[in-house]
Amino acid sequence: xESKTKNKIERQVVIPGEVITKGEDYxxxxxxxxxxxxxxxxxxxxxxxxxxxxxxxxxxxxxxxRKGNLVIGKVENITFYGWVIDLDSPETxxxxxQEVPKYINxxxxxxxxxxxxxxxxxVLDITSRGxxxxxxxxxxxxxxxxxIIKVNSNKVPRIIGxxxxxxxxxxxxxxxxxxxxxxxxxxIKGNNVEDELLVKKAIMFVAEKSFMHGxxxxxxxxxxKEKEKK
Amino acid sequence: MxxxxxxxxxxxxxxxxxxxxxxxxxxxxxxxxxxxxxxxxDTIAIAAVYGPKKMHPQHQQDPEKGTLRCRYNxxxxxxxxxxxxxxxxxxxxxxxxxxxxxxxSLLIKRYPNMVVDVHVNILQANASTRCAxxxxxxxxxxxxxxxxxxxxxxxxxxxxxKNLVVDLDKEEEDFKEGEGxxxxxxxxxxxxxxxxxxxxxxxxxxxxxxxxELARKSTKEIxxxxxxxxxxxxxx
Numbered sequence: 406x407e408s409k410t411k412n413k414i415e416r417q418v419v420i421p422g423e424v425i426t427k428g429e430d431y432x433x434x435x436x437x438x439x440x441x442x443x444x445x446x447x448x449x450x451x452x453x454x455x456x457x458x459x460x461x462x463x464x465x466x467x468x469x470x471r472k473g474n475l476v477i478g479k480v481e482n483i484t485f486y487g488w489v490i491d492l493d494s495p496e497t498x499x500x501x502x503q504e505v506p507k508y509i510n511x512x513x514x515x516x517x518x519x520x521x522x523x524x525x526x527x528v529l530d531i532t533s534r535g536x537x538x539x540x541x542x543x544x545x546x547x548x549x550x551x552x553i554i555k556v557n558s559n560k561v562p563r564i565i566g567x568x569x570x571x572x573x574x575x576x577x578x579x580x581x582x583x584x585x586x587x588x589x590x591x592x593i594k595g596n597n598v599e600d601e602l603l604v605k606k607a608i609m610f611v612a613e614k615s616f617m618h619g620x621x622x623x624x625x626x627x628x629x630k631e632k633e634k635k
Numbered sequence: 636m637x638x639x640x641x642x643x644x645x646x647x648x649x650x651x652x653x654x655x656x657x658x659x660x661x662x663x664x665x666x667x668x669x670x671x672x673x674x675x676x677d678t679i680a681i682a683a684v685y686g687p688k689k690m691h692p693q694h695q696q697d698p699e700k701g702t703l704r705c706r707y708n709x710x711x712x713x714x715x716x717x718x719x720x721x722x723x724x725x726x727x728x729x730x731x732x733x734x735x736x737x738x739x740s741l742l743i744k745r746y747p748n749m750v751v752d753v754h755v756n757i758l759q760a761n762a763s764t765r766c767a768x769x770x771x772x773x774x775x776x777x778x779x780x781x782x783x784x785x786x787x788x789x790x791x792x793x794x795x796x797k798n799l800v801v802d803l804d805k806e807e808e809d810f811k812e813g814e815g816x817x818x819x820x821x822x823x824x825x826x827x828x829x830x831x832x833x834x835x836x837x838x839x840x841x842x843x844x845x846x847x848e849l850a851r852k853s854t855k856e857i858x859x860x861x862x863x864x865x866x867x868x869x870x871x
Contacts, residue, residue, distance in 0.1 A: 418869045420862055421740075421777050422785030422825060436782070447742060447784065449777040449865060464869070465669060466780025467687055495688045495749050559780065616869055 414454040419446040436461030468494040468558035468588040477586035498536035523548040551594030558589035563615040659864035669779025673771035677761035682771035684779040687749040701743030705733040713760040736822040736831035742782040788854040789822040792846040821850040
């Protein structure tokens with residue numbers, strides 16, 4: 406697709422190796438590469454441009470952790486110094502004893518978090534050995550109730566929406582508390598199971614149609630229909 | 636030297652540069668991270684991609700870059716005489732060939748200690764199975780969100796007696812007249828860079844160059860089919 410200078414690049418599906426734009430007007434972002442004066446997609450997905458930065462939003466692939474990401478994981482193992490957490494990513498992550506905001510007796514680690522517990526955490530650091538996590542912040546820690554669902558991590562930005570528009574719509578419509586982990590795990594806590602299951606359905610709806618235009622309005626319509634069914 | 640005769644007729648009546656009807660589709664294996672189907676006429680290949688995931692066994696981990704691991708398999712009912720299921724000399728070789736054909740286009744350096752698994756299964760075989768397999772695998776890798784420089788396309792060029800033809804089928808593979816049949820599978824990026832070429836048989840230097848040019852033209856056609864299938868699977 407040829408684009409003239411200063412013209413906005415339209416949202417389009419690209420495949421690896423495809424030229425998104427030519428010339429010096431744009432900068433290559435995530436999922437793109439600059440070869441000569443062409444910006445080329447290196448992933449399959451949707452090409453988008455904002456503030457001259459061209460990037461490709463992938464809809465598949467693994468979770469690539471970033472510092473500061475909010476994630477949800479499962480306690481896989483307990484060691485002498487902390488917990489091994491499974492984030493559903495190929496890299497192993499670790500929550501150190503020091504990153505828990507209270508005093509813990511040696512040998513009493515399982516009283517705080519036991520194997521199989523779900524936990525909301527933040528990515529503290531990424532090293533060559535793996536991911537380090539922390540729960541020393543508000544809103545982080547063990548999950549006691551509610552349900553957890555899994556979507557592809559690449560669809561998380563769409564589920565949250567621009568400035569949280571999508572997730573806020575779901576929250577308002579269902580009156581549930583929703584925590585979206587960047588790794589694709591979503592924690593839903595509502596007043597009853599019916600509400601939680603409705604949220605699950607809504608999120609699956611968004612994940613499936615994640616590339617539709619005006620999805621927030623579509624979602625409102627969807628909620629209306631669902632409520633009529635009851 | 637006698638050049639290709641104009642009057643040469645292919646057994647199924649195709650033109651020399653005519654590929655069998657192609658079909659391509661992505662997302663056919665819901666459990667996989669990426670998947671694709673590609674067919675040349677009666678040759679059907681499906682590819683499923685899993686990963687990147689931690690390499691197992693651990694001693695095979697490469698801390699410098701990610702690894703690509705392919706497995707080519709012909710299903711026992713894919714040919715007339717049932718073939719014994721399981722790995723064979725031939726399938727192990729083609730697995731390795733598929734890996735080599737795909738690897739130059741991938742950017743898996745950023746996934747150290749990890750592996751990308753590609754499973755290629757031939758549902759139905761009528762020659763050119765490795766080419767169909769590579770085409771399907773390339774689409775499946777893109778579908779799985781693996782970063783890559785380009786999608787590769789593969790085609791088999793055949794030399795029947797002295798005539799060059801595109802996309803051999805079984806009947807042509809068994810061609811006996813004159814110099815017989817020579818099969819040359821070639822894989823290329825849409826820019827025309829060769830990532831894989833195989834040749835066993837006799838061919839002159841000039842004719843091999845001609846064959847590569849023919850492949851360059853044919854892989855472009857295949858690339859368009861692959862591109863269309865990938866683009867159509869996302870609805871905006």
